[in-house]
Amino acid sequence: MLEHPRRTFRTLDGMRGAAAFAVMTHHAGWLFGPLHMRHAYMAVDLFFVLSGFVLAFAYQARFEAGMSAAAFMRMRLIRLYPLYLLGIVFSGAWIAFNLFFQREVFLAQTQSWTWEQFRTSLLHSIFFLPSPTLGAGPPALYPLNIAAWSLLFELVINGVYALLWRWLTPRVLVALVTVSAIWLGWDSLHHGSLNHGWTWNGVGVALSRVCFSFFAGVLIHFVAQRLSASMRVSPYVLIALMLVLLYVKPPAPFLGVYDLLCAIVLFPLLVLLGTRTEPGTRAQAVFAFSGLVSYALYAVHYPLIFVATDALLALGLDAGNLGPWSGLVFSVLVIAGCWLLDRFYDVPLRAVLSPRPAQRAFTR
Template sequence: MNQPRLFTTLDGMRGIAALGVVVLHRAGILGRFHASHGHLAVDFFFLLSGFVLTFAYQKRLDSGWPTREFLKVRLVRLYPLYGLAMLMGCVSYAMISTVGMASMWQAQSLSRLGLGLLLVPIFWNRWVLYPLNFPLWSVIFEIVANVVHASVFRRRSWRFVAAFTVAGFLGLCALLFHFRSINYGVRNPHAVWGLVRLLFGYTSGMLLYRVWRSGWVRVKLPSVCVVALLLGVLVIPVPQARIALYELVCVVVVFPVILLLGVSTEPPQVLVGTFRALGVASYAVYVVQEPWYQFLNRVWMLVPGHGELTSSWVSGTLYLGTLMGLALILDRFYDGPVRAWMTQAMTARRPAAMRKKVPPVAA
């Protein structure tokens, strides 16, 4: 437990989950292959975040590491790609607008962009929280979880965290009872249900870290099987009448089991590079999926004889392949350098006595 951990299998799972969300948002992008439950990947992300951030930072937080320093580290990790994705969303909105690029300079668009860059959701309309790039809603919820983690869950017993997990579970039951699906949170009228999903997922991840650290989990599966299990959960067809039960079992039982299996195994050397690439690309894939689709779709439709990208396996593979490529390019030439610069700038401003206490940025 004291040795450095890479959690390479979790990298592969993170990438598969991100792609599952993309395929869900673009129904038909791969022909008959659907990620019918791709929205559950968001709940898996919340669970994963709770586990990984507890593993990476809980000891420091319990030892008195200031909340503001923790949040600075998280902001360095999340904001560069978030800010770029918001700008790309504004451009893509202009591309599909009837007034073209002029819409970028309209007061409404500028206000949405400005508020988005300031991490402020648009709560006062009845549409999505981020009209310029709707998947960004879960990034904001992730930041909310980080704030609560650092300010509430430091030096707390597992019973204290478990009480919040129970509250989140009851909230999930209420959500599924009323709407028969867990897929709520992105739109303003039901944004509070996204907080319920966050509460259960994140605190469950914190508890799972304690379970894993205890050494109780001894069952291991090959990493490929673990990743395949996650993929199966996202794509398996389920009768409409049983969707609510299926989603509840997945979030409450299946995802925690898959996560514990994932942290207990590492992929063979031949797959390490692939799994790490999936993990590296996952965040960018998630946040730029919508603006990249709008751009590529506009270019694709300019080719004679082609409709939208959702019309064939060829176009779908083109979209997903270029999205993965773009994500890796952004990590190499934008996100990585910007994060390094931000970390260096913040470190230079700290008193010399604190500089040695700055931890590495966790994924």
């Protein structure tokens, strides 16, 4: 029998928020200095596992009660699109500002934006579509906000799940996860790492990453309910271990194996154990806040990094010599801003977009 969908998983909230912070340090290593988490590109795999578990937990019963795939996907778009769009708007405003004043644009590792390239990318991004290759810098799927690539594949796998959920028994999931693990293993060992997926030539790796991790999360939904209640690990230990895995990056010859180990063993295990433990009463609010700001932090941090860096340069300051203090100050400002965005932008907008009051609680 399924657990009540209103149950919260505060340990998973804490893991999600800490992982989003790690991604931000990865994209802004020059601001964070020694706190730069060089292996945080693997946080995406953790996010996919979390997504698979949470969506299976929240929607399995509703699918059984008659929810359609179209209704589910509408709710997922309502959840993801507002903050995704805001990240695109932030990037678009920054690029337009620099183009207008004929300044170099340091965004998406592309320094030679033109108005035509900008318009093309902006038009595609508004409709959540990947941008055609711009011809300068890496062929990013979303050059206006590189982090958005994982949101595209999140929606793709959500659609697959919505169509196939009735056939996803534990046995089918085991087979699906096994095949996906072999596919993922080939990609990781062939490419030497799993740091691929955000460019056009990495689409295959992105698919293997999301297929394995998402359905591993769905499988965890079935497995977690059958675990002994004594299988508990402190949530602080789990988050600390997760951060160590996102911080430590071995030499290139071992990176592919290490990435694969994290993706197919360690991250699913951390999520599984995270479903079985909760922080103490005093820490509940901190963990809840971490989960609250996590998506906004992931969706909008990338363009803000370059705005902050350029602001420091305008003040005559070298961001590379200020880390980690510049990164910590930046983090406080961005996290506070994400809380405001959640309260005054994302939640009200999703309430308006949700077609019925009964559905609004489920787009959170």
